[in-house]
Amino acid sequence: MTLVLLLLIPFLAALLVLICKQPQRAVRVAMTAGALEIAAIANAVWRIGFEGVLEFGRYLRADGLTAFFLLNIGVILALVLAYSIGYLRHIPAGRFSSPRWFYSLTFLFVFTMIAVFLSANLGMLWICVESTTLASALLVGFYNTKGAVEAGWKYLVVCTVGIAFALFGTIALYLAAVKSGVNPASALDWAALMSAAPSLGATSNLVKLSFVFVVVGYGTKIGFVPMHSWLPDAHAEAPTPISAMLSAVLLNCALYALLRFDTITSHAIGSGFSHSLLLIFGCLSVAVAALLMVVQRDLKRLLAYSSIEHMGIAAIGIGIGGPLGLFGALLHTFNHSVAKSLMFFTAGYVRENFGTLRMRRIHGMARTLPWTSAGLVVGSIAIAGLPPFGLFISEFMILTAAFSTSRYLIALLLMVALSVVFGALLHHFQRMLAGKRVDLPEKPKLLPTDFALMGVCMAILIVLGIHIPSAFAGILQRALVVLQ
């Protein structure tokens, strides 16, 4: 029953927000719906903690892995909604762009993402991932500017094509399952496939074919390097709360889908094949993204490439496997989502006050926007993977895993890339932060919610950096059990 509630609230909220006319009421409805949704997520995670697996009918299922990713979307949803209060004050009026439309599309987007996490059936999983693309395409093109429309169009077409390949992969897996004796009715159910996995060995080359298509398909949504080209445009042109949602949750959602397939294939034909593919894409993404970050000119594009790089690191973590590698990878996705949303919020404030995101034109930020630049500095130190913050812990884990399985080249590449990223971030931000006070057209005013927002992000990062709370570690352990 909790699962249905999880889905129902955002769907109803999307409709309700459309109905109420004035923006004030829409915002209030949206906030209450958001709060309800977060409560439902908390309740669901709590229940999963006790009962292990929740099921509802044939198509909704939630286990340890889902609980972890639900927690992720819950935290980010709270942050984004808090941020959007301040953000909506100055959305340029446009045919579709009013708070009503913004919130309804956002809740639709949340609905589709939660559906992805809850779907028990791989076909259903594909449908929900495709619908996330559709829901977010409108949000990316929300502002009707030339850049936004172009980014939205490219995002829609490239992701749909990519996802089509994932569908082909799902069908191939279905074919392999049916051929090796799984009863067709439940051949796409994840649980059934997991139990029948050893028998899938018979049609091993079909399973390999399916995993290749799935990696390319969902890889496009995750933003692995050869298929990443849509990501910088989409994340840079989307409204800030949405680019935070895209970077922090949508990429994790696609990674979740890939993880589901990876568990099946590694149980069926051993993890050698799938993990080597993940390692290839991971290393490629880390290397190319790190290099591209050096020559970026726009702040949001820089953050988008950093998302590609961190997804690459997570893929390397999964590719190395083992308890430490997987734990590090999952922890890395969570840390990255919090740090990246903090960075996008500060980018949003910079955009509001400086009017531009071109890093060459922004100077004297430290003195004009002290609190925003503090957030930016903390975020960039976290993203560069330096000690006091959580990302250092997860990168430390992944490196330990890499070294203990004596994969020296990958570890070397990872460290070189981290240094290049550190250099790039330092190079860009030290030019933006330093310099004399710039007198802005209108006085920069940060709402109390914005302070709270940045404070919460920093607190999460530092807490995860020093000591992982036992409850959170428990959720992570349960997610690992599912993956093992």
Added chain:
Amino acid sequence: MGLIELAAAKALASSAVFLFITLLMMAAAKRISTCIVLFSIQSAIMAAEILGMAYAGKSVAAYAVAALVITVKVIAIPYALFRIVKDLKASQDVSSSTTGAQSVFIMAGLILLSFFAVAPYAITLRLDEDLLAAAVALLLAGAFLMVSRKKALMQVIGLLVLENGIFVAALTTTYGMPLVIEIGIFFDLLMGVFLMGLFVFRIRDTFEHLDVSKLRRLRG
């Protein structure tokens, strides 16, 4: 009755050939409207195949899926595309980056390639080889159309051909996927096309042209 089943199976095999023909014609097509017509023919052939399989396999679900394909893919989408073409008064030219002859040769190459690609799987899985080959051919053709054609509408048609390919792949499994999933996928593709249509209008408003290759502002 065995004769009729045999006839149905034969019809299924020959239909793959018709699919190949529509692909070749689509490659040679110069105007968008011809591509739309060819697309609807292709979907009609696919619907016939589903009916043949439904008749052979006697599964009610297949009939429902066939009816869905006919209403949406043969009638609704081509009609919508024609209306968009008329509304936008956009030039009908396909503006392909490869000449007609080159396109046809490439399309033929892709069809042959799909046969080789499918060979190892068809034998082990005792599947209907040419149907699986048709699926892969449609997939590769859709991809080729999207890469080579510059017009936004042709991107949409390329995507639809690609999805047809996946649909045919689903058909090669004896009774197709569970109905709910089939309908879900269908509905998603429909939504996808609808949104692309919306974006085509948006591009029209903001850029005053429909040539996708000119959308090059976001670089680096």
Added chain:
Amino acid sequence: MNLAINLIQALLLIAIAPLVSGIIARSKAQMQNRRGASLWRPYAELLKLFRKQDLVPDTASALFRFAPVILFAATATAAAFVPVLHPSALFDVSGDIILFVYLLAIGRFFLMLGAMDGGSSFGGLGASREALVSALAEAPLLLALISVAILSHTVSLSGIVLATVRQDPLHLSAVYAFALGALVLVAIAETGRIPVDNPSTHLELTMIHEAMVLEYSGPSLALIEWASAMKLTLILALLTGIFAPWGMATNASIAALFLAPLVFAVKLALLAAVIAVIESSIAKLRIYLIPDFLGMASALAILAVAFTALMR
């Protein structure tokens, strides 16, 4: 008893320093067919200077007056390490080669500072040239001493002298030749004799040591003169000790004790005469040729050290 001999030995070195510079001056005069001043003139000069007033420039700080004192004290302490009459000097501790070299370095450093405190350009001129010479002279001096020390398996000056005394004179190795060459060149540079620096002129182009002490007068000048004379004596005693130690009193018998000083005096006089001959026969080098002069010394020293391993 031993301590007494050593103490006398150190005081002897300090006392006869002016005599050595007197001998050199006298033999140079003889070389130039002049009668030259008496051997004891340097002592008279020191007495005269000690009675004079000490002129201190107005810009100078306290360091100006303390520098000569430190210079003299350091050089005197260094005297305690050099064995003259008896193979074991006052302080005979392993590793005093380095200590001996660095004690001389203290004196040089403070003299340079004292010179710069005068506030005139001569002080800076002398100090900067002295810096050049001392920086390049320290390495060959130390390497030469180390090569001899390695050969005689000890690390103290007295140990070296003891080893060479016991060694039969015919068993000479190439190391001694190179080390002698290096030490002679460094000795000339350190004590500021002709090819490197001309002690008797006040010509801006050539003087190094003289430029530094231009501002000094009275007792301070006396201390400096005595200290530089003492450094000359120390190095000559070192050369005789290491390369010609025969005649030193190996046992404490009365005869040996009387014979040793005589032999030492003769050797010292001979060396002083040799220096005088060198000084009056060679012209002074240009400042920028000094590095090559000291480069030659370093090369010899390096060869000496290398040959200690090769000859084994």
Added chain:
Amino acid sequence: MMQIIFNSFLVVLLIIPAVTLVCRRGRRVRFAPSLLLLLVCVAGAIVAAFSFWRGDRLAVDLSWATPFPFALSVDRLSAFFLLLICAVGAPVTLFSISYVERHYSQGKADWLWALLPLFVLSMALVVTASTAFAFLCGWELMTLFSAALILIDGDSERRRHNIFIYLLMMHAGAAAVIASFFLFLPHANGLDFAAMRGAAAAMPTGMRTAIFLLSFIGFGTKAGIVPFHLWLPKAHPIAPSPVSALMSAVMLKTAIYGFVRFTFDFLGGGPIWWGYLVLLAGAISGLLGILYALTEHDLKRILAYHSVENIGIIYLGLGTALVFMANNSPAWAAVALVAALLHSLNHALFKSLLFLGAGAVSEATHTIDIEQMGGLLKRMKLTGIVFLIGCCSIIGLPLFNGFVSEWMIFRSFIEGSQLQGISSSIVLPLMAGVLALIGGLAAACFAKIFGVAFLGRARSPQAEQATEVARPMQSAMALLAASCVVIGILPGLVVNPLAVLANDLMHTPVLPEGAFSISRTLPWIAACAAFLMIVIAGLRRITRITPTWACGLPALDSRMQYSAAAFSKPLRTVFARVYKADRTVDVQYAQPPYFAKSVSYCSVRTTSFERSLYRPAVNGIVNIATRLRKLQTGNMQVYLLYIFLALIALLVFMRFA
């Protein structure tokens, strides 16, 4: 008892930043954070001294809190370096109580008092860590806090560029250190030092060499060895004086600690070429450090280059120890190690003294360029004397602490001649020549600094009106100077416990007898020199103050004195090839071509590692990145093409894999 003090030492360091924020306002309470930090440093010094002399082990385990094992344990080696940190930290804090007061506004001072204790804590963390995670946390935090402290002084374009290079190189060095830690993983079961120590013996030689090289590069970058020294002359001079004193004196030593911990404690020595590599690096660093220092006339840049030189001397000591271990004579290896560790302590003391002196001078004359100073010894008596003691120690003159460690390094060089192989019995004694040359050049360089800055005539109005600095600053410097002289005269205090420490590391029972003979004779020599000086100084002499003799000219002015550039000119011509300086001399003629009105001379050193080594590397990365950027063409068809190519590539890979 010691354990309680040690725990409180760590905790108080953590809460001082909070204390600074709390009592920013109160007049009376304003000095609370600084006095607290002073107290903590003294307590830390006491704990470290006890643990260093008595050898009792302290341990703190926080693994329950942190995701990875995080434990601190103080053995003799850690205690020695902790003593070094606190022994320098206390006077620096004392100095900065009044220095910060004058130099910085209230806001900046609060920042400095908040960050300084954290900086000291991170260094203490590095030296006492007993697990890799704790070590690396301390290591990265140390860099971050030092960068933040540098930023307090302002953020002009040049400073930002220097900090950028500093942070980038520290990060690259840290990556190498992390790699060298993790290379233990396949063999050691955990990442704590005990497991690593156990696993090191069993590892294949290839792995040990990889770990050695990585730790050499990683710690070499932080220590400032020549190829990686680029950041040192850029970062130290722009930091506030107390901070650059701490960085130069103590932060470089944490790198030495790391290197010693890795090569001697974990790996326990290796093939002989390790020793030669370290010797070579030490020699080059020593020589280049000095030669570059000769050309500078910014006081803090000179001292920064001298840090490179002294680190070179320490690496010479370590290299000799490695050579001895390779020739399995551990007794003399222990002596060389004692020499290197003693020189790190000595360097910490006199370098912090010199930097504080530079701070005091810059505070009094508002400039740091020695060409503008002159005659400061008269105007700032105590600072002058204290700076002179610092100069004498750094040159290594007897009766000062620099000499003791250099003597021991010389002693182990000479002992090197007794080794069997022809090569090592030549290399080590020749290194003595290099060290002597370094000593000679150092004497010339510091004669220049002290002569030009403190003696002669004041060269600028500010130098004219310079007055002595405040009392706490003087007492801090006096404290350090006293410690230099005490160690110089009674080295036994530090040498004996260090000998015990070296024995532990080298597992040798006792040290060779002749090794430390110097520590017995130095007091005697000091007594004898003092006696002579008193006797001579006792001669009452009438002194008369007269104007300097100016060859009959009316009066000398300050421009007639030798400037720093002129002083080092002869040496610079000798080493011209090292500098490849491009000289510009332009003459304004009152009436050409005879009567020149003014001649201006400027010679700039053209050789620099930045241009020949680092610039090409950075440009390489940027070129690759710009080419990669072109892949993002903006044309959607090309993006789709990428996806299909990726798919086809994978299918082909699958076919053949």
